[in-house]
Amino acid sequence: MIKRSFFKSSYLPYLLILPQVLITLTFFYWPALQGLIQSFHLSDPFGLQSRFVWFYNYIELFTDPLYLKSIFITIVFSISVASVSLGLGLFLATMANRALKAKPLVRTMLIWPYAVAPAISGIMWLFLLHPSYGVVALGIKRWLGINWNPVLNGADAMAMITMAAAWKQISYNFVFFVAGLQAIPKSLIEAAAIDGASPLRRFWTITFPLLSPTFFFLSVMNIIYSFFETFGVIHTVTQGGPGGSTNILVYKVYQDGFVGLNLGSSSAQSVVLMSLIIFITFLQFRFVEKKVQYTG
Amino acid sequence: MKLRRLLICTVVALGLAMPAGVFAKPVTIEWWHAMRSARGKVVDHMIEEFNASQTEYKVVGTNKGNYDETMNAGVAAFRSKKQPHILQVFEVGTQTMMLSGAVYPVYKLMADAGYNIDWSNYLQAVLSYYMNADGNLMSMPFNSSTPIMYYNVSMFEKAGIAPLSKTEPITWDQLGEITKKLVEAGIAPAGMVTAWQSWTQIENYSAIHNLPFASKANGYKGLDCELQINNPKVLNHIERLKTWTKDKRFMYGGQKYQGPKSEFLSQSAAFYIDSISGIAKLKSAVKDFKWDAAPLPVESWMTKPQNSIIGGASLWVLKGHTKKEYKGVAAFLKFLSSNEMQEYWHKETGYFPITLTAYNDLKSKGYYKENPLQEVGITQLNRAIPTEISRGLRVGYFVQIRNIINEELELVWNGSKTPKEALDEAVKRSNDQLRTFEKTYK
Numbered sequence: 001m002i003k004r005s006f007f008k009s010s011y012l013p014y015l016l017i018l019p020q021v022l023i024t025l026t027f028f029y030w031p032a033l034q035g036l037i038q039s040f041h042l043s044d045p046f047g048l049q050s051r052f053v054w055f056y057n058y059i060e061l062f063t064d065p066l067y068l069k070s071i072f073i074t075i076v077f078s079i080s081v082a083s084v085s086l087g088l089g090l091f092l093a094t095m096a097n098r099a100l101k102a103k104p105l106v107r108t109m110l111i112w113p114y115a116v117a118p119a120i121s122g123i124m125w126l127f128l129l130h131p132s133y134g135v136v137a138l139g140i141k142r143w144l145g146i147n148w149n150p151v152l153n154g155a156d157a158m159a160m161i162t163m164a165a166a167w168k169q170i171s172y173n174f175v176f177f178v179a180g181l182q183a184i185p186k187s188l189i190e191a192a193a194i195d196g197a198s199p200l201r202r203f204w205t206i207t208f209p210l211l212s213p214t215f216f217f218l219s220v221m222n223i224i225y226s227f228f229e230t231f232g233v234i235h236t237v238t239q240g241g242p243g244g245s246t247n248i249l250v251y252k253v254y255q256d257g258f259v260g261l262n263l264g265s266s267s268a269q270s271v272v273l274m275s276l277i278i279f280i281t282f283l284q285f286r287f288v289e290k291k292v293q294y295t296g
Numbered sequence: 297m298k299l300r301r302l303l304i305c306t307v308v309a310l311g312l313a314m315p316a317g318v319f320a321k322p323v324t325i326e327w328w329h330a331m332r333s334a335r336g337k338v339v340d341h342m343i344e345e346f347n348a349s350q351t352e353y354k355v356v357g358t359n360k361g362n363y364d365e366t367m368n369a370g371v372a373a374f375r376s377k378k379q380p381h382i383l384q385v386f387e388v389g390t391q392t393m394m395l396s397g398a399v400y401p402v403y404k405l406m407a408d409a410g411y412n413i414d415w416s417n418y419l420q421a422v423l424s425y426y427m428n429a430d431g432n433l434m435s436m437p438f439n440s441s442t443p444i445m446y447y448n449v450s451m452f453e454k455a456g457i458a459p460l461s462k463t464e465p466i467t468w469d470q471l472g473e474i475t476k477k478l479v480e481a482g483i484a485p486a487g488m489v490t491a492w493q494s495w496t497q498i499e500n501y502s503a504i505h506n507l508p509f510a511s512k513a514n515g516y517k518g519l520d521c522e523l524q525i526n527n528p529k530v531l532n533h534i535e536r537l538k539t540w541t542k543d544k545r546f547m548y549g550g551q552k553y554q555g556p557k558s559e560f561l562s563q564s565a566a567f568y569i570d571s572i573s574g575i576a577k578l579k580s581a582v583k584d585f586k587w588d589a590a591p592l593p594v595e596s597w598m599t600k601p602q603n604s605i606i607g608g609a610s611l612w613v614l615k616g617h618t619k620k621e622y623k624g625v626a627a628f629l630k631f632l633s634s635n636e637m638q639e640y641w642h643k644e645t646g647y648f649p650i651t652l653t654a655y656n657d658l659k660s661k662g663y664y665k666e667n668p669l670q671e672v673g674i675t676q677l678n679r680a681i682p683t684e685i686s687r688g689l690r691v692g693y694f695v696q697i698r699n700i701i702n703e704e705l706e707l708v709w710n711g712s713k714t715p716k717e718a719l720d721e722a723v724k725r726s727n728d729q730l731r732t733f734e735k736t737y738k
Contacts, residue, residue: 042736045371046398049737060732066725132549132564151550152710240699241551243706259364260695261371261392262732 032274039267057268066244067252067269071276074248077162078226084166085222086215089173094203096174097181107178114171118164119232125164126237150238154245157238161246164237165230172225173218180214181207212292220284227277249273322347322354325624326380328373330366330609331439332359334576338644346631353624363389363609370614374398379614381625384438386609388694390426391515393612394434395692395737400613400622402629403433409626417652418633421603421677424687426610429516435610436629439647441571442604442673443496445593446578448566449586451483460590462668463675467596468536471567475545478566487545488567489556494701495607496569496592498525501533503605503686505598510730515690519734523697523726526719529595534715538708548709551702560587571607572673575646589669591676602686604676608647639663648674692733697726 039057043050061067096106113121128136131149140148150156184207192202208215231250234240240247240255247255253273257266331339336359343357360366363386370383385393393399406413415423415433422437452459455478460466466474475487490496502509507529512521540546547565549556560568561581568574569592578587594601611632613625631637638654641647643663649655655674658664664671680686691697704718704725713721 042732044396044736045392046396047375048397051736051738053735056735060728064725064728132555132559132562151555152548152706154710154712239551241703241706242710243712244703255699256696258368260693260699261367261389262693262696264736265732 035267035270038263039271040264042264045261045263053264057264058272060265061268061272066247069244070247070249070252073158073246074227074250074276077158077165077230077246077248078223080158080162081166081169081226081230082219082222084162085169085173086218088166089170089218090177090211090215092170093174093177093181094207097178107174110174111171113168114175116168117232118168118229119236121168122161122164122233122235122237125160125167129160129163150242152242154242157242157246161230161233161237164233165226169222169225173222176214176218177211180211184210209293213294216284216289216292219288220281223280223284224277227273249276322352323621323624325353325355325382325621325628327355327357327382327384327611327628328360328366328370328380329357329384330360330363330386331384332362335439335645338641342632342637342641345637346628349631350627353627355624355628374614374616377616379616381613381617381621382628383612383614384609385435385612387425387607388698390435390610391690391692391694391733394428394690398615399434400615401428401432401434402436402611402613405613405622405626406629409623411626411630413630418650419648419652419655419674419678421682421687422606422648422650424682425606425689427687429513435612436632437606437650438609438611438632439641439645440606440608440650441573441647442606442677443492443500443569443571443592444589444672444676445488445591446560446568446570446574446587446589448484448560448563449588451478451563451566451585453586454483455481459588462588462590462672465591465594465601465676468533468593469596471593472536472540472545475540475566476543479544484563484566485544486547486559486565487540488569489547489549489559489565490568491549491556491570491574492607493548493551493705494698497533497537497705498530498701499689500592500604502530503603504592504601505529505595506602506683506685508685509689510691513684514688515692516684516687519692519730519737521691521730523691523723523730525701526716526723531715531719533595534705534708534719538715541709548706551706572648572670573646575669589672591672600680602680603678603682604673605686605688606648606677642670646670648677691726691730692737693729696729700725700729 040052040054041050042053042056092110096103096110100106116124126134128134129148129150131137131141131151137148140146147153148156150160188206188210189202192206197205227248228250230248231254234246234248234251235254238246240251249269250273253266253269256262256269260266327343329339339357343355347354358380360369366383367385367389370379370385373379379398403415418437419440422440423433425440426433426435426437428434447460449459457474457477471488475484478484479487499509501507502525507527508514508524510521510523512518515521537546541548547559549559549565556565556568557570557574557577559565561578563585575589592604611629613622613629617625633651635651635654635657638649638651639658642649642654642658649658682688701722704713704722707713708715708718
């Protein structure tokens, strides 16, 4: 028999979820609706003049080749950030999960970067990689012979912000992977080891499948992170440049809406951005989640 | 009945008015500005002086962050009817403010408050940036700057080049020769860098050479204006800079001031074009070399160069307050433009004084003899009467347009586009922005 508590009164459960519903309505649905309405208007920022223009803002957006380029840049950027931070996070977690002497210390040190704000992380990477005064940049130029210049070269700038954005996310992923690894029964791995499976084989056939729920969760979180929270990195390091090569969608929304005060267009961009992220998350759940093995 | 009611009303009114008259609380005037740190302190001091000079009004200044944040705070406050009396807005927001219908034009405010101001006593190149098409002042200029050219004197000495004049601009050809000499001799790693490239290399270049930035008198005469920066002369200038990048006579140091300035500070570049507000920063930052400033270079065919144009911000008076409060606003604006305040402001921040009397007064006191750097910008700004083209720019979505120009220029510097392609594309993209802006206000 399943033990389950139930409520006799019919209104109590509604009353209990009411605060949550109210908060969601006020702070999410209401602004989102306002944004949707605004996206069909051309209006003066002070709100004294406003015109309903149907899909004008959307048409302008999708006929602008640079907006389409910005979508492409965003996707490239978020995939790179997610793969770098997931890959390195997983690698470091597996390494730190082994029988090391200073295990707690290593773990703590690896978690630290997560406490750094993206803007600060951006500035630090800029200090390392700036073509004129960056220590690492001078090294790249001298020893690798690469003409490194993120101020002018779009690909270099992209590499720089990807590093800055991924760097701090590695720690976040690390925490979850370590937790996931600890939940894997040692007996399974030991049994495989006795059967003569190599460490790599053990990882791919036992550890990784058992980690797949964590991996899936993190991939969703990382994509969302790279879409929205990387704003600080872009703002402090490249401001979308050079030549618009790092102008990701969320930065463009800020530039056009907050600085440029074109509320209609930036609302339309927000709507597109939201639809895009919903679509990507949907894809992830639809196709990737099938391969995830939930235990228990 | 009626009489009695009238009597009661009178008594009540008197009763209310009396204590108010006796214990008059000063009328509060809210001023939201974007001046922080050192400049913020200067602003606070000016407010204190005003509050101490009279008892009727009390100005409260609040810093609302940087320019964008301040403007957004003003917009949000206006929408919820909690707007301040005075809002400081950067120059690119001028067109938006002017068309918003939310402002009380300054010329009107001053006239309504009974001040008869002789506007001809103001620096015309500053004033004209904030005038409407009929020549009426819409907002009070506050902090105004203009770009000048800083250069490394120590490098000049090494190469045996005579220092530049502070009043007579050199030509771009001369700049090309000097930078060539410095770079070829290995004295300077690169010739020149520039901050705010759209402002210095396109907007100011156009104004100085009397070339239209946009049609309809740079947008002053109509929202249906179009950008014209792909004209042969500007194109020639950008092509020249592009060729200069090949032999390092010009180096691109990034969009904002941080990049180019650090190139100049680390002696990676001999010339550095930036706003006059950089004087104070360079004074405190440069320790290991001598530097000086000169006016921006001019083309050899331009025998009588025009004034450069300003950047900075102005004070807008917002609608929706009482007459009495506006009297206080007017009194405060009048106070700010007094000689004493203008001289203090100029000395402390390096921004221009806005009246000629303040400028002449400083001159007669010998201030510019002691601080010759401060006069470079002001001479460049006052060397000619502004024409319809050099008085300023009045285009909508100027922030977006500057971004577009920045992007396209970067594509020139990194070799993705030819100067012609980039400028044509910049014009095309900017015109799209201008059409959207026009549609909003039709």
